[in-house]
Amino acid sequence: MKLEVVILAAGQGKRMKSRLPKVLHVVGGMPLLEHVIRTAQGLEPRAIHVVVGHGSEQVQDALAHYDINWVVQERQAGTGHAVLQALPAIADDSIVLVLYGDVPLTRLSTLQNLVQQARTAPALLTAELQNPQGYGRILRDKIGALVGVVEDKDATPIQRDIREINTGLLAAPQRDFLAYLPQVGNDNQQGEYYLPDILGLAVANGKTVSSCAVESELEIFGVNDRVQLNHVEREYQHRQAEQLMREGVNIADPARLDIRGSLSCGEDVSIDINVVFEGKVTLGNDVSVGANCVLSDVSVADGSVIHPMSHLQQAVIGKDCSVGPYARLRSGTVLSEGARIGNFVETKKASIGPGSKVNHLSYIGDCDVGAEVNIGAGTITCNYDGVNKHKTDIGKGVFVGSNSTLVAPLQIEEQGFVAAGSTITGSVGKGELAVSRARQRNIEGWVRPGTRDTKD
Known part of the structure; x- marks a missing residue:
């Protein structure tokens, strides 16, 4: 099966307090979205689809030199709704990997592992966090099998104690997206269509949803404000310097x-x-x-x-x-x-x-x-x-x-x-x-200004 990548980049990024779309803010001299595109290219996909919304023309102009299928999400109604906009352009025999335009530090090897696990059913990238507040929690049954994801705002107090979180990055065969995404509803606190809801639907349909964990939580760190942008910048620079030193610099x-x-x-x-x-x-x-x-x-x-x-x-x-x-x-x-x-x-x-x-x-x-x-x-x-x-x-x-x-x-x-x-x-x-200069003249008897006798 061939891989196709969907990158979600439609958000406005209000907390950046900027007229520039969030995914065009720069880390290491490149827009956030460009980092994600380059990592996706390393997977050698059949196609890369980028879902844009806020500032869509500006985003497309900035990255026009890449071979991208641009998909415009006119109304931002959640991650599930965003992916749904890209599905018509994706071949039925594809595996689809969903990435985020404001998450630039995910390692290529991590994504390769995730895609490998998604050949027959959905696979989700997870992480263990000391402070999981704000993230969706992973729900597992008594034997540890993944059965779904609950968003932080919709979770019970007991569910909020779970430290394993949904990173949002997942992969699945295109046929699973086609089967389950139209069934996703928006009966939740945000009134949005959540992409991870397809995991529960897949489990209910008898599928085994697999998961793999990131090596470092920085791989799934998203940028929402200037402080987080700086945090990602410093981590990116540290990685670059570390690699150079390993190469003998x-x-x-x-x-x-x-x-x-x-x-x-x-x-x-x-x-x-x-x-x-x-x-x-x-x-x-x-x-x-x-x-x-x-x-x-x-x-x-x-x-x-x-x-x-x-x-x-x-x-x-x-x-x-x-x-x-x-x-x-x-x-x-x-x-x-x-x-x-x-x-x-x-x-x-x-x-x-x-x-x-x-x-x-x-x-x-x-x-x-x-x-x-x-x-x-x-x-x-x-x-x-x-x-x-x-x-x-x-x-x-x-x-x-x-x-x-x-x-x-x-x-x-x-x-x-x-x-x-x-x-x-x-x-x-x-x-x-x-030689092209005035001839020198020396004037005898010249008195420096300020040294003449001024007495009457």
């Missing part, structure tokens, strides 16, 4: 690392405190990332060092490069092997050649820099004329003195030399010295 403090996307590391990588990785980041062998850095969609090759307080965005760093401290590399920056970017340097759409250096207090934008170039402190490329961006080409072995202004469009050919303090507006030929 040296992390100074796992509690002070944030991965908001994906991070791939080679061998002997070292990450200091308060580092944030966003988007897709790749670190090669022997890479070191200093404290308080932010790397967004960045590739860093073997042996390179990112010094503290640096911000890299959509940049490619070659082998054995040095960046920072306090450097900002913006989109389109490419450093070749052995290049150096120093403190308080900003680059944008800049290609820096092998062994070249931009060490201090400079801005290099829309610029191609050849090999073994030295760009002195305080140098800027004037790449914007108020309407258009223009390019600067700097050849191999060029030396640019400190406090120079390079007005694009501009070409400085290899081995060219720009004298410190120059404003360069025209091309510099191979091996030429360019």
Whole structure:
């Protein structure tokens, strides 16, 4: 039998106190719902159906890049009613797994076990909690067989003492959903159609409902407010850091690392405190990332060092490069092997050649820099004329003195030399010295202001 997954994501999430639909709130750089979709994809289902309601267009737009069958629940009337909306699109020979868009930490292995037990009859994921308040309780007979679920608001005082709870995650053959869901009523405190009610109906029809328990209650932890969102965020980050350390990454403090996307590391990588990785980041062998850095969609090759307080965005760093401290590399920056970017340097759409250096207090934008170039402190490329961006080409072995202004469009050919303090507006030929600055004058007899004799 083929698997199909139904993800319930129609709730408004009033306790989030936000205009954003609850399932679009972010954990680890991704919406809650995206975490669930990715886990579902790991099961290789025939189809994934997502039931949406509040903010349905916003949810669909945010996750339009996934192959999803979107089902709109016009009226939110409970989990049973939500699943019922998706059934017409599901093949009759399928096993159906029901997940929740605000429960992002369920492990793939847990779901695989649950699906395995649901080949002939419904199977439910349960958990033992010290404080089960608010959850539906599992009802079992004298021999321990599962016979149903009672919601917390509908439970008797004795039933509320039960610590085994319904997680809401269940799987069953499609034929069981078709048989039992239409029979579910809404005679309860909430006036809703509860999905777990199909379990009692299945038992009454002679079926044996199985169950499996989660390893950790965090796997079934749902997000309803900002406090719970933060709790899930920290657990997600802990899992990421723990996995990286198992793979050989040296992390100074796992509690002070944030991965908001994906991070791939080679061998002997070292990450200091308060580092944030966003988007897709790749670190090669022997890479070191200093404290308080932010790397967004960045590739860093073997042996390179990112010094503290640096911000890299959509940049490619070659082998054995040095960046920072306090450097900002913006989109389109490419450093070749052995290049150096120093403190308080900003680059944008800049290609820096092998062994070249931009060490201090400079801005290099829309610029191609050849090999073994030295760009002195305080140098800027004037790449914007108020309407258009223009390019600067700097050849191999060029030396640019400190406090120079390079007005694009501009070409400085290899081995060219720009004298410190120059404003360069025209091309510099191979091996030429360019000087463009006012002649120095020394004025004799000058008196410093405030030191003249003011007496009459």
